[in-house]
Amino acid sequence: MSDEVHKGGMVLAAKLKKSRRGKWSVLDILVFLVPLLVFLVILYSTLAWTVYVSFTDWKTVAANYQFSGLKWYKFLVAQPRFWVDIQNNFKWLILGVVPTVTIAIFLAYLLELSPFPAVESYIRTLILYPVAMSFIVTGTIWSWLYEPNRGVFNSILTGMGIDSPFRFATNPSTATYWLILIFIWQYLGFSVIIIQSSFRTAELQEMIEAATVDGASKVRILFSIIIPNIRSGLMILVSLLLISALKVFDIVYIVTFGGPGISTDVLALNMWITSFQQHLISAGAGLGVIIFAMAFIIIVPYTIYALKNWFE
Amino acid sequence: MKSKNKSLKIIVFLVLIILSCVYLLPIYVMVTTSLKSIDEILAGSYLAIARNPQFSNYAEVLFGSNRFRSEMLPRLVNSTIISFSVTLLSAFFGGLSGYYLSRSRTIFTRVLFVLVGIALYLPYQAVIIPLVIIMAKTKLALSYWGLIMSYLILNIPLASVLMGTFFLGIPIELEEAAEVDGASRVQTFFRIIMPISLPAYASVAIIIFTQVWNEFFLALSLASPKTQTVQVVMAEAKGTTLVLYNLQMAAALIAIAIPLFFFLFLGRYFIRGILAGALKG
Numbered sequence: 001m002s003d004e005v006h007k008g009g010m011v012l013a014a015k016l017k018k019s020r021r022g023k024w025s026v027l028d029i030l031v032f033l034v035p036l037l038v039f040l041v042i043l044y045s046t047l048a049w050t051v052y053v054s055f056t057d058w059k060t061v062a063a064n065y066q067f068s069g070l071k072w073y074k075f076l077v078a079q080p081r082f083w084v085d086i087q088n089n090f091k092w093l094i095l096g097v098v099p100t101v102t103i104a105i106f107l108a109y110l111l112e113l114s115p116f117p118a119v120e121s122y123i124r125t126l127i128l129y130p131v132a133m134s135f136i137v138t139g140t141i142w143s144w145l146y147e148p149n150r151g152v153f154n155s156i157l158t159g160m161g162i163d164s165p166f167r168f169a170t171n172p173s174t175a176t177y178w179l180i181l182i183f184i185w186q187y188l189g190f191s192v193i194i195i196q197s198s199f200r201t202a203e204l205q206e207m208i209e210a211a212t213v214d215g216a217s218k219v220r221i222l223f224s225i226i227i228p229n230i231r232s233g234l235m236i237l238v239s240l241l242l243i244s245a246l247k248v249f250d251i252v253y254i255v256t257f258g259g260p261g262i263s264t265d266v267l268a269l270n271m272w273i274t275s276f277q278q279h280l281i282s283a284g285a286g287l288g289v290i291i292f293a294m295a296f297i298i299i300v301p302y303t304i305y306a307l308k309n310w311f312e
Numbered sequence: 313m314k315s316k317n318k319s320l321k322i323i324v325f326l327v328l329i330i331l332s333c334v335y336l337l338p339i340y341v342m343v344t345t346s347l348k349s350i351d352e353i354l355a356g357s358y359l360a361i362a363r364n365p366q367f368s369n370y371a372e373v374l375f376g377s378n379r380f381r382s383e384m385l386p387r388l389v390n391s392t393i394i395s396f397s398v399t400l401l402s403a404f405f406g407g408l409s410g411y412y413l414s415r416s417r418t419i420f421t422r423v424l425f426v427l428v429g430i431a432l433y434l435p436y437q438a439v440i441i442p443l444v445i446i447m448a449k450t451k452l453a454l455s456y457w458g459l460i461m462s463y464l465i466l467n468i469p470l471a472s473v474l475m476g477t478f479f480l481g482i483p484i485e486l487e488e489a490a491e492v493d494g495a496s497r498v499q500t501f502f503r504i505i506m507p508i509s510l511p512a513y514a515s516v517a518i519i520i521f522t523q524v525w526n527e528f529f530l531a532l533s534l535a536s537p538k539t540q541t542v543q544v545v546m547a548e549a550k551g552t553t554l555v556l557y558n559l560q561m562a563a564a565l566i567a568i569a570i571p572l573f574f575f576l577f578l579g580r581y582f583i584r585g586i587l588a589g590a591l592k593g
Contacts, residue, residue, distance in 0.1 A: 024416065028497045036409030036428070039468045043431050046442035046465075053441055063445075107327070114324050115317075123328065125579070126335045131586070132575035134526030136543045137564045140550050141338045144345075144557055152341055152358045185334070193583060194590050218320075236590055247435045250528045254547055268529070271437045276444075276533060285441050292438035296430070303429035310425060310480070311417060 047292070054285035061279050072282040076290075085267045088176050089246065089294075092266065095180045096187075096245035097238060103184075104191035104237070109222055111192070112199055128189035135186065139254035142182045143169070146255070169256050172263035179251050179264055187244065191237055198233025199226065232305070239302040246295055267291050346370070346562035353557055369562045380559050382549040384542065384566050391525055391542040392570075393456055398463040399521040403513055405464075406471020411501055413472055414479035431469035436529050439466075447534055454536050462534060463524050470523075470589070471516055477588045478512035479505065515585035518578060522571045542567045 024032070057068035076082050107127075111120045130138060145152045146168035157164040169175045199205075207229065211221050227234075249268035252258060258265035258273075267287055275284025345353060346369055347362035376383030413425060443462050447453035452461060482505065490500045506513075531541040546567050550560060575582050 024412075025497070031498050032408045032412035032501075035405040036412070036424075036468060036472055039405075039465050040424075040427055040431060043434070043439065043465050043469070044427070046439040046446075047434070049442040050438055110324060110327060113320060115321060116324070119324060119328060123331055126331060128583075129335070129339070129572065129575060132522055132571040132582075133568050134528065134543050134546075136526075136528050136546045137568050138338075140546060140560055140564050141342050143550065144560070145338065145341065150354070152337075155358055190586065193586060197587055218317075240590060243433045247437075249437075250543075253528070253532075254550060268435070268437050272529070272533070275441060281441060288435075288437040288439075288441065291435045295433060295435050295438075299430055299433050302433075303426055306429055307422060307425055310413075310476075311422060 050285045050288050050292075054282055054289050056282050058281040058285075059279070059283070063281075068282070072280070072286045076283055076286055081262050081265060081270060084262050085265050085270050088264060088266050089248075091176050092180060092183070092245040092248055093242055095177065096183045096248070097241045100184045100187055100191050100241055101234065101237060104188060104195050105222075105227065105234075107188070108192045108195035108199060109226065111196065113218065124189070124192070126189075127192060130186045130188075131190050133186070135182075135250035136254050138182060138186055139251050142185075143255050146178060169264070170260060172260045175256055175260065175264045179255055182251055182255070183245065183248065187241060191241065194237045194240075195230065195233060198230040204229050235305065236302070239298055242298045243295060246291070246298065267294075342561045342564055345558055346565055348558050350556060350558055366558070369558050370566070373559050373562045373566060379556065380549070382545045382552065382563075384545060384563055387540050387542045387545040388566065390456070390539055394459050394463070394539070394541065395521050395524045397456070397460050398467060398524045399517050401460075401464055402467040402471040402520050403475075403517050405468050406516065407475045407506065407509070407513065408501075409468070409472040410475030410477075411479050411505060414476040428469045428472060431466070432473060434466070436466065440530065440533050443530070444533055453534060454538070456539055458536075459531065459534055459539060459541070462530055463527070466530075467520055467524065471520055474516045474519065474585065474588050475509070475512060478509055478515075482508070511581065511584075514578070515581040515588065518574050518581050519585035519589060522574065522582075525571055 053065075054072060055067060055069060056064060057066045057071065058064045107123075111123060114120050148154055148164075148167045148170050151168070153168070154164040154166065157166075167174075168178045204226065207225050208221055211225055216225075247268060248266055249272065252264055252266050252269050253272075256264045258269050268291060271284050271287035271291065274280050274287060341358060344360070344362050345358065347365040347367070349364070349366050352363065372380055374383065374385045374388075413421060413428070443465075444453075447458040447462065452458040486504060487500050490504055495503065526543065527541075528543045528547070531544050532547070535541060535544050546563055549563055
């Protein structure tokens with residue numbers, strides 16, 4: 001009896017040795033790989049096409065593929081608007097990410113410590129619902145909250161007897177910051193979810209337990225145990241937020257359309273206006289390439305990290 | 313980690329109140345305002361409940377009127393057709409290629425993975441000009457296919473990585489057993505992997521659907537009048553009906569109804585999808 005089981009095991013093992021693990025027939029390749037390849041080829045072709053257009057002399061609705069070198073890149077950097085965009089994009093990258101991550105770490109830790117489980121699930125749902133909303137809708141609502149004369153915020157302040165000093169998105173020197181606030185509002189719940197999930201590893205929980213037994217304070221545990229041990233989770237979150245902040249288009253489009261003047265303009269909006277309103281196609285393509293280059297710097301370390309995880 | 317510290321309770325309580333104000337205020341204002349008449353709004357007191365709920369605002373937004381020409385109903389149909397098509401197709405193809413990415417370990421697959429990873433977060437600005445050219449040349453821009461194809465190009469890499477993440481978690485022994493029984497890889501996938509991965513498909517579908525439904529840049533650049541999406545018409549309504557806040561808010565509520573429904577009733581799948589996208593891809 002046991003002999004037969006043994007034999008059966010041997011046969012199974014022999015069969016598995018000839019297993020196709022790693023081997024893919026032509027049919028398998030056709031079914032599993034070709035669809036993805038087709039779409040990737042189209043995607044990267046359009047990317048290459050954009051790069052090519054940025055070196056041509058296409059400046060009206062009619063196509064013109066005459067090579068013109070760096071002409072339109074020079075045109076772009078000679079415009080003050082480009083440098084306003086760069087400054088604003090950096091404001092977005094820093095102020096859209098640093099406060100969001102900081103508040104998210106604090107909140108996630110607080111939720112872990114919270115003595116009331118009902119509070120935790122309530123807060124999670126409460127701050128996460130914006131992920132289901134588009135920036136267009138969020139922007140429409142916040143435009144009205146922000147409206148300086150009849151808007152909700154200033155009306156509330158007036159109702160409390162305070163003469164509101166805030167002009168929100170209509171004051172050119174501070175408008176971008178009010179836009180970034182909307183972004184933080186929208187992404188906070190998402191960030192908390194990601195931080196919370198990186199808290200929940202067995203090793204980290206054990207370390208926290210040990211530190212608690214040793215009498216370490218909660219604040220101490222946060223800074224010397226939790227934060228150093230959720231580095232990979234933090235890196236992922238920071239990369240995702242950086243990418244979203246870099247690509248920001250919808251909020252600016254809907255709330256200020258770059259105004260007042262060009263004070264809240266960003267690269268993505270400039271790209272859209274240049275390409276589809278001014279029809280300076282080569283210049284627009286150039287802006288697309290610049291945005292891609294900036295995104296690339298953020299994406300590559302992140303992708304390498306993901307690659308290691310995936311094929312470990 | 314749970315504790316019964318008193319000062320902690322106070323902090324939790326304070327945070328609870330602050331967050332409730334910050335996150336409930338916008339949605340509360342949206343709902344009450346959408347039910348008010350414009351006179352009631354201009355009288356101030358935004359936080360008051362609508363005295364005389366104007367449900368006709370919703371009808372006006374859906375079907376249009378003299379003062380609100382951006383009727384939402386046809387755009388809801390457009391967004392629904394486009395989002396559902398993209399969701400179904402990307403989940404299907406993404407499942408196939410996600411399976412390949414999760415089971416093949418060659419150098420080629422690694423290179424492919426990097427290319428997919430970059431595609432995942434590619435700014436649309438870097439591909440929009442050729443897409444507009446292609447869709448105009450092929451006349452696809454005039455039909456739903458222009459937007460559907462464009463979204464597919466950008467969402468299939470995402471769906472592949474998301475599905476692959478879930479497939480990585482399926483023990484390989486399951487497939488080996490099927491293989492011993494003589495099943496081919498395609499059969500194994502469709503008869504074993506796919507059926508047990510239905511929850512994963514649900515998560516991925518919800519994420520893709522929400523993303524496509526809420527997408528604005530491509531929709532704005534590629535939509536013809538007949539294929540305009542909800543987001544584009546929302547932006548248009550905001551530009552042309554500056555003071556009709558009640559109608560704007562009604563339109564906003566209609567625009568978020570479907571994704572919000574998914575979030576509230578299928579929240580678990582939603583969160584799982586977000587985490588899969590964030591932690592592996």
